[in-house]
Amino acid sequence: MRRAGKKQHYHHGDLRAALVDTAVELIAERGVAGFSLAEASRRLGVAVSAPYRHFADRDDLLAAVAVRACEVLNDTVTAESADAHTPTEALVAAARGYVRFGVDQRALFEAAFGGKLDRLRHPELLRATGPLKDAFLGAALALSDGDPDRAGSLALAVATTAHGHAVMAQLGTFGPGPDGAELAVTRAADTTRALLTGRAALPPLPNALHLDTPTP
Amino acid sequence: MRRAGKKQHYHHGDLRAALVDTAVELIAERGVAGFSLAEASRRLGVAVSAPYRHFADRDDLLAAVAVRACEVLNDTVTAESADAHTPTEALVAAARGYVRFGVDQRALFEAAFGGKLDRLRHPELLRATGPLKDAFLGAALALSDGDPDRAGSLALAVATTAHGHAVMAQLGTFGPGPDGAELAVTRAADTTRALLTGRAALPPLPNALHLDTPTP
DNA sequence: GTCTATATCCCGATAGAC
DNA sequence: GTCTATCGGGATATAGAC
Numbered sequence: 094m095r096r097a098g099k100k101q102h103y104h105h106g107d108l109r110a111a112l113v114d115t116a117v118e119l120i121a122e123r124g125v126a127g128f129s130l131a132e133a134s135r136r137l138g139v140a141v142s143a144p145y146r147h148f149a150d151r152d153d154l155l156a157a158v159a160v161r162a163c164e165v166l167n168d169t170v171t172a173e174s175a176d177a178h179t180p181t182e183a184l185v186a187a188a189r190g191y192v193r194f195g196v197d198q199r200a201l202f203e204a205a206f207g208g209k210l211d212r213l214r215h216p217e218l219l220r221a222t223g224p225l226k227d228a229f230l231g232a233a234l235a236l237s238d239g240d241p242d243r244a245g246s247l248a249l250a251v252a253t254t255a256h257g258h259a260v261m262a263q264l265g266t267f268g269p270g271p272d273g274a275e276l277a278v279t280r281a282a283d284t285t286r287a288l289l290t291g292r293a294a295l296p297p298l299p300n301a302l303h304l305d306t307p308t309p
Numbered sequence: 310m311r312r313a314g315k316k317q318h319y320h321h322g323d324l325r326a327a328l329v330d331t332a333v334e335l336i337a338e339r340g341v342a343g344f345s346l347a348e349a350s351r352r353l354g355v356a357v358s359a360p361y362r363h364f365a366d367r368d369d370l371l372a373a374v375a376v377r378a379c380e381v382l383n384d385t386v387t388a389e390s391a392d393a394h395t396p397t398e399a400l401v402a403a404a405r406g407y408v409r410f411g412v413d414q415r416a417l418f419e420a421a422f423g424g425k426l427d428r429l430r431h432p433e434l435l436r437a438t439g440p441l442k443d444a445f446l447g448a449a450l451a452l453s454d455g456d457p458d459r460a461g462s463l464a465l466a467v468a469t470t471a472h473g474h475a476v477m478a479q480l481g482t483f484g485p486g487p488d489g490a491e492l493a494v495t496r497a498a499d500t501t502r503a504l505l506t507g508r509a510a511l512p513p514l515p516n517a518l519h520l521d522t523p524t525p
Numbered sequence: 526g527t528c529t530a531t532a533t534c535c536c537g538a539t540a541g542a543c
Numbered sequence: 544g545t546c547t548a549t550c551g552g553g554a555t556a557t558a559g560a561c
Contacts, residue, residue, distance in 0.1 A: 104545070124425060126342030131536055140546050142539075147544090151537070206480060209340060250500045253482075257473020264422060266469075266521045283512055284466045288500065290507025296499055305482045324526080347554060356528050358557075363526090367555070 104139045109147040111137055116158045121200035125155065125207045155208055156215040162198070162205035163221035169194040170228050180235035181289050184247075187229055188255040188285040189278055195259025196274035202259060212307065219306060230302070236289070245301025247292055254288060255281050325363040327353055332374045337416035341371065341423045371424055372431040378414070378421035379437035385410040386444050396451035397505050400463075403445055404471040404501040405494055411475025412490035418475060428523065435522060446518070452505070461517025463508055470504060471497050 104111075115133045130151050134141045148154040173190030177183035195202045212218055229248035237243035261267065262277035288295075331349045346367050350357045364370040389406030393399035411418045428434055445464035453459035477483065478493035504511075 106544095108544080124342065126340065129536060130538090139544095141537085142547085143545055145538075206476075212481075249482075249496070250503065253473040253477050253496070253500065254470055255473075256477055257469040257471075260422075260476050261469050261472055264521075265428075265523050266465075268520060269523055280465070280469070280514075283510075284469065284504065287466065287507040287509075287511040288504045290510040291503040291505065292507070293503075294499075294506040295503040298496075304484060305480075307481050307485055322526090345554060346556090355526095357555085358529085359527055361556075 104137065104143065108137070108139065108143060112144055112147060112154060113157055113161060116154055117161075117200045117204070120158070120204055125203050128155070130154065152210050152214075155204065156210055156218055158201075158204040159208060159210070159215075160217055160221045162201035163218070163225065165198060165201055166191070166194045166205060167221075167224045167228065169198075170225060174228060174232065177232075180232045181286070183232035184229065184236065184251050184289060185282050185285045187232060188251055188258075188281045191252070191255035192258045192262065192278045192281040195256075196262050196277055199263060202263070206256075222305065226302070226305075236292070240297065241302070242297035242299050243295075245304075246295055246298035247289075249298065249301050249304065250288060250295060251285055254285055258284070324353070324355065324359060328360055328363060328370060329373055329377060332370055333377075333416045333420070336374070336420055341419050344371070346370065368426050368430075371420065372426055372434055374417075374420040375424060375426070375431075375434055376437045378417035379434070379441065381414060381417055382407070382410045382421060383437075383440045383444065385414075386441060390444060390448065393448075396448045397502070399448035400445065400452065400467050400505060401498050401501045403448060404467055404474075404497045407468070407471035408475045408478065408494045408497040411472075412478050412493055415479060418479070422472075438521065442518070442521075452508070456513065457518070458513035458515050459511075461520075462511055462514035463505075465514065465517050465520065466504060466511060467501055470501055474500070 112133055115136050116128060119128045119133055119136070128151075130144050131141050133154075134144060144154065148157065170187050170190040173193065174183045174186035177186045210218075226248070229252050230244060233244040233248040233251070234241070237247060258267075258277050258281035262274060265273065267273040267277040267280065328349055331352050332344060335344050335349055335352070344367075346360050347357050349370075350360060360370065364373065386403050386406040389409065390399045390402035393402045426434075442464070445468050446460060449460040449464035449467070450457070453463060474483075474493050474497035478490060481489065483489040483493040483496065
């Protein structure tokens with residue numbers, strides 16, 4: 094479907110995908126809250142009413158972006174931790190991948206976590222986070238002698254550590270530009286290693302598996 | 310509308326403070342990006358032009374809110390870690406206070422970290438974060454035999470861990486309602502303790518002191 | 526210091542033509 | 544599936560009266 098001239102002919106069959114792409118660009122520039130269907134349409138050269146053929150409303154498009162974001166995050170984490178030789182290094186690599194996603198794909202990161210969308214109204218979003226949990230949990234299980242309560246606790250701690258580094262990197266805490274980004278990735282790895290070194294002090298946590306699936 | 314026997318006297322000398330208060334309320338309801346001067350004015354019963362006597366523009370008001378947020382955060386962290394008897398427990402308590410601020414004062418937390426405001430155009434915001442750094446650094450120094458590079462590294466790791474817990478608590482990762490909030494606080498303390506237990510594995514970091522003061 | 530009034534702009538969403 | 548046209552709403556910010 095893609096031609097040499099890229100963006101001009103999207104409105105002949107690929108508008109949906111083009112809208113997601115443009116949404117990512119726009120979020121990178123103005124943030125999730127600053128994103129608007131109107132500007133996305135303008136940028137693609139289509140009428141403001143065109144997106145409504147592909148998405149129910151603004152939130153529906155944002156949910157689609159969030160789903161893609163989760164997929165990319167999952168891929169990044171999985172790829173980085175795939176060729177680790179020890180469970181410890183697998184968890185460290187997972188943290189590294191998580192933060193790398195946060196700094197390299199800032200717009201996607203914000204789409205996944207920055208939006209205030211009803212996770213219940215978009216069930217595919219809940220499903221998209223499944224593989225990510227498994228990536229952290231698998232390695233954590235190997236470090237916890239198969240105890241799921243210890244593994245869940247450890248996986249949650251590592252993921253939260255990674256998330257903290259990603260968020261603070263975006264705030265500029267680790268310095269500006271690519272250097273700050275790289276430092277954030279390195280720091281996340283180092284901090285995770287220290288956390289794993291002292292993991293004996295971390296209490297187990299029952300039912301950690303079901304924590305981020307809200308059940309109202 | 311104004312009430313007939315009992316006037317609202319905000320617009321007689323205290324509008325500035327009232328605007329900050331109302332901004333906090335509004336941010337709690339709609340997020341910092343969804344905040345508007347117009348609605349704040351409406352809620353206070355003043356004209357939309359009134360705020361411009363006290364703030365240059367919307368961002369200026371948001372910066373004032375952020376400054377207050379930093380002060381409250383600093384107080385919360387300091388109060389919680391004040392009566393700790395060991396450096397370890399002081400750092401753990403600091404993390405606890407940080408997360409408690411995040412879950413108890415969600416709007417302030419978002420005002421301090423969620424806004425996309427030029428930190429350079431509002432220097433008082435940079436100054437407001439100083440005491441917070443000291444709170445973490447002081448305890449970290451005592452744990453690092455006075456080595457500032459090790460202390461800076463440790464303080465940064467603990468603060469980032471706390472921040473991660475606060476952010477993920479607001480995303481609902483630790484569960485809904487007060488139970489989720491309390492769990493987040495507890496987990497932050499436990500994870501910090503594990504991190505401190507394994508701190509020998511954490512490399513020192515030169516110049517960590519100046520990290521979050523962007524110098525472009 | 527606050528009000529009224531206004532200029533200017535952007536947004537989401539829908540109806541109906543093609 | 545896309546366009547034109549439009550409705551209804553809300554935002555920032557300024558000018559000038561009091």
